[in-house]
Amino acid sequence: MTAAKFGFVVLHYLAGDATAGCIESIKTHCPQAVIVVVDNNSANGSYEELQRKYGADSTVTLLHNAVNEGFARGNNTGYEYARNRLHCDFIVTMNNDATISCDDFMELCEEDFKAHPDVGVIGPDIVSGKNGSHSNPIYSIIDTRAEVDRQIWRFKVILLLLHLHLFGPLTRLKAKLTHSDANALPEHVNATADAITGKPYKLHGACFVFTPAFVKQFSCAFDSGTFLYFEEDILLMRCRARHLTMWYDKRIRVDHMEDVSTDQMMRKDERRKMIFTLHNYVRSLKVLKQYVNSK
Numbered sequence: 001m002t003a004a005k006f007g008f009v010v011l012h013y014l015a016g017d018a019t020a021g022c023i024e025s026i027k028t029h030c031p032q033a034v035i036v037v038v039d040n041n042s043a044n045g046s047y048e049e050l051q052r053k054y055g056a057d058s059t060v061t062l063l064h065n066a067v068n069e070g071f072a073r074g075n076n077t078g079y080e081y082a083r084n085r086l087h088c089d090f091i092v093t094m095n096n097d098a099t100i101s102c103d104d105f106m107e108l109c110e111e112d113f114k115a116h117p118d119v120g121v122i123g124p125d126i127v128s129g130k131n132g133s134h135s136n137p138i139y140s141i142i143d144t145r146a147e148v149d150r151q152i153w154r155f156k157v158i159l160l161l162l163h164l165h166l167f168g169p170l171t172r173l174k175a176k177l178t179h180s181d182a183n184a185l186p187e188h189v190n191a192t193a194d195a196i197t198g199k200p201y202k203l204h205g206a207c208f209v210f211t212p213a214f215v216k217q218f219s220c221a222f223d224s225g226t227f228l229y230f231e232e233d234i235l236l237m238r239c240r241a242r243h244l245t246m247w248y249d250k251r252i253r254v255d256h257m258e259d260v261s262t263d264q265m266m267r268k269d270e271r272r273k274m275i276f277t278l279h280n281y282v283r284s285l286k287v288l289k290q291y292v293n294s295k
Contacts, residue, residue: 123136
């Protein structure tokens with residue numbers, strides 16, 4: 001039995017069935033844990049349904065944000081509650097479309113931290129429910145000013161083309177001329193879930209396990225200046241600044257459906273989704289740039 005107190009923070013937005021599935025997976029595989037569900041001002045009745053289902057459950061705390069705070073501030077609400085009110089040793093932030101798939105989740109996290117006391121964040125093997133790919137670890141890291149500036153310029157150009165309704169025609173023309181498949185949005189260059197190569201890596205945001213070393217030093221999990229995207233890079237920089245490391249453990253499995261809440265919000269308008277995504281890419285990169293400049 002685990003000796004540490006684990007708190008799971010589940011950020012809820014719109015997708016009630018997914019959130020319930022996430023909660024049930026935690027209750028099944030980590031029955032000693034406490035769960036903090038943070039509703040990011042869903043307006044479709046899903047939060048009220050969760051209240052009816054879990055309102056009397058002593059292991060589940062339901063919190064409600066008056067506005068949609070996004071990923072960082074939304075999770076911070078739950079992290080701060082788990083840290084300051086529930087006094088959790090380990091705090092796990094999970095996307096509501098992720099589910100735990102192993103009974104020894106907590107024991108393995110404790111084992112990792114005992115063996116590596118300088119670890120601030122542990123990342124599990126995150127397996128896509130769409131195609132079975134592995135999201136952790138991620139070797140593509142943005143940690144130089146030149147790369148941040150290059151990415152900001154790139155996304156601003158794409159945003160301009162989208163606003164002018166030119167991005168689609170131009171990418172199709174490029175694909176035709178080069179006989180290539182031009183992707184609209186960038187993808188992480190992810191490693192497979194094999195042995196770590198020794199290269200620096202970051203961890204995927206669908207599930208972060210914050211260890212007692214991190215919880216002791218940080219009053220919030222994420223920089224509150226972002227809404228969505230690049231939280232992984234910023235979190236890596238925050239850990240480096242406090243001399244904490246990240247640790248990937250392929251023994252711990254989490255299944256991830258990917259983008260359930262975002263897809264529900266903008267499922268009928270791909271162009272709108274791209275504009276939303278790229279706008280927040282630029283916003284988050286500007287926050288990341290502050291960390292890079294202060295190295």
